[in-house]
Amino acid sequence: MKKIVALVIGLGFMSAGLGQLNVLQQHLKSLLAKPDMENATLGFVVKDLSTDEVVIAHNEKATMATASTAKLFTTATNLLRFPSDYALTTKVYFTGFVQDSILKGDLVVKGCGDPSLGSKYFFEGEEKYAFLKQWSAAVQAKGIKRITGSVIADGSAYAQEGIPKDWTWNDMGNYYGAGPAGCTVFDNLMELHFKSGGIGSLTSITKVEPQMPNVAFENFVVAARSNTDNAYVYGAPRQTNRYVRGEIPYNRSDFVVKASVPDPEYLLAYSFKNELEEGGVVVEGAAEAVHSSRADLEEIYPVDDRIVTAFKGKSLLEIAVLTNHKSINLYAEQLLTWLGKDDQGNTSIESGLSTLNNFWKDKLSGGFEMTDGSGLSRTNRISAQHFVEMLTYMHQSKKMEDFETTLPIAGVSGTLKYVCNGEAGQGRIKAKSGSLSGVKSYAGYVYGKSGKKYAFAVVAQNFNTSSRTMVVRFEQLFNAIANM
Structure with a gap:
């Protein structure tokens, strides 16, 4: 009797699963x-990780720019x-x-590519400046009251690309286009603070x-009947002349537009x-940025003998969690x-792209290529x-x-907080x-109600409707998978 009951229950689950698969198929058919x-391209696939079998697929091999x-x-x-x-x-x-009490030389910050230094995502308000105060205190603790040379930030360990080569002119001057x-x-x-008057x-x-x-x-931004930021900052890496065009809401005493640091x-x-x-430390020299190797900054003596202080950045996992939860382009590129x-x-x-693409080359089907780390590039080819x-x-x-810790949860956290809510x-x-x-x-x-775990992906491009409309349609697919 127990075996019969178990069989009946098993068949019930199978029937329910097939029913939800039919629902999923109907939602996909309706969407298409x-x-x-x-004129759109849509790739969709769901895989049952317990059986390693594909549950449903449509145009799953089409490579596209997939955004974040x-x-x-x-x-x-x-x-x-x-x-x-x-x-x-x-x-x-x-x-x-x-x-x-006189440093007869330069004070040098040796950059290492840590994105958490003074980051607002890790340090709130004035806390993001705490490392500067600690560094200053460490200099004074060395008995240094005067510096005859310069204060130098040395980023020469990094190649001078500035940004991935396929980013567009329309992106690179804005905050989401900040390069590593x-x-x-x-x-x-x-942050650029604007004051606006009447429309136009x-x-x-x-x-x-x-x-x-x-x-x-150079500011060409005008006031408009709008509640959103439609202003764009134009400028390449290390280009100190920046152009700002577009529109912001009218009659605002303080409206902030975010830009990338040149x-x-x-x-x-x-x-x-x-x-x-x-x-109270007197600095006779200037503030200097170093972008390529300089012989005068090479360590004549072991650098440990001349270390003033150091800042240990946040861990890879902490940075990865924020990268995916808040979709921070800079963190991904770093x-x-x-x-x-x-x-x-x-x-x-x-070299980072070469390492990434080579790592996945023999683990994925053909056609895969990443051209940046964040998805801002429209030349990424991912299916x-x-x-x-x-x-x-x-x-x-x-x-x-x-x-999995780095992934937002639907209806709960990150960029999925309002997806499938309730x-x-x-x-x-x-x-x-x-x-994009x-x-x-x-x-x-997706953790289905049957207890199964599914891997899924859906990518759509060139649709002729709003992004919000696409989210609503995708939610129907997601809910059907969750019910499986």
């Missing part, structure tokens, strides 16, 4: 039949390559020698934070010099460069099948627990989302 999907879901490959590769507690250390040292650097600081982010009038920039005296802005090394040197001088570091500590975006193959690999790896998928979906103009994607895991 929408008039605004006529690409961050999954960057974070996964780092977690597989490094210990989860791996962290980088920024060092402060001096050249020359100290005599009679040897001396990343304050998230490589600037030219706005004014009232304040820039943090201060960078070598950067000038030269993070200079910002760090300038901020450190100011902190030293406020603490993690990409970690993958490209050679034995001498030098690194580049290109829904590639995502599910990677998710399967991670599911079977020793880093699965850590990797619906079947809430709490059952752990995934990364991605959005004309692109919407998701990839991750």
Whole structure:
């Protein structure tokens, strides 16, 4: 009798599963039949991880730009390559020698590519400046009251690409287009404060934070009948003349537009010099940014003999969690460069891409290629099948627990907080989302009500409707999987 009951229950679960699969198929069929999907490309696949069988698939091999879901490959590769507690250390040292409270030489910050230095994501409010105060105190603890040389931020361990080569002019000057650097600081982010008047009038920039005296802005932003930020900042890495165009809401006394920092090394040197001088240390030289190797900064003596202080950054896992939960492009690009570091500590975006693409080359089906670490590039070539193959690999790896920790939970956290909220998928979906103009994607895991775990990915591009409409349609797919 027990066997018969178990068989009946098993058949009941199978029937329910098939029923939900039919629901899933109908939702997919309905989505594809929408008039605004006529010219779109959609790739979709769901895999049962307990049986290693594909449950449903449509156009799953089509490679596309997938937006921020690409961050999954960057974070996964780092977690597989490094210990989860791996962290980088920024060092402060001096050249020359100290005599009679005078440093006869330069004070140097040796950048290491740590994105957590002064980051608002880890340090709130004034806490993000605490490292500068600690550094200044350490200099004074060495008995240094005067510096005859300069305060230098040395980012020369990083190649001078600035940003991935395929980013567009429309992106690179804005905050989401901040590129990686040897001396990343304050998230490589600037805030432009605007004041606006009547509709159609030219706005004014009232304040820039943090201060960078070598950067000038030409402002062409006008006031408009709008509640959103439609202003764009244009400027290449280390280009100190920036152009701001577009629109912001009218009659605002303080409206903030976010931009990328042109030269993070200079910002760090300038901020450190100011902190030293406020603490009473006289600096005779200037704030300097170093982007290529300089013989005068080479260690004549063991650097440990001249170390003033150091800043240990946040761990890889902590950075990866924020990268995926808050979809921080800078963090993803900085993690990409970690993958490209050679034995001498030098690194580049290109070497990071080479490492990432080579790592996955024999683990994925053909056609995969990443051209940046964050998904901002529209030349990435990733399919829904590639995502599910990677998710399967991670599911079977020793880093699965850590990797899954980096994924937002539907209806609960991160960029999925409002996805499937109050619906079947809430709490059952752990995934990364991605959005670009004309692109919407998701990839991750679903814990079905039957107890099964599924890997899934959906990528759509060139649809003729709003991103929000696509989210609603995708939620129907997600809920059906959750009910399986």
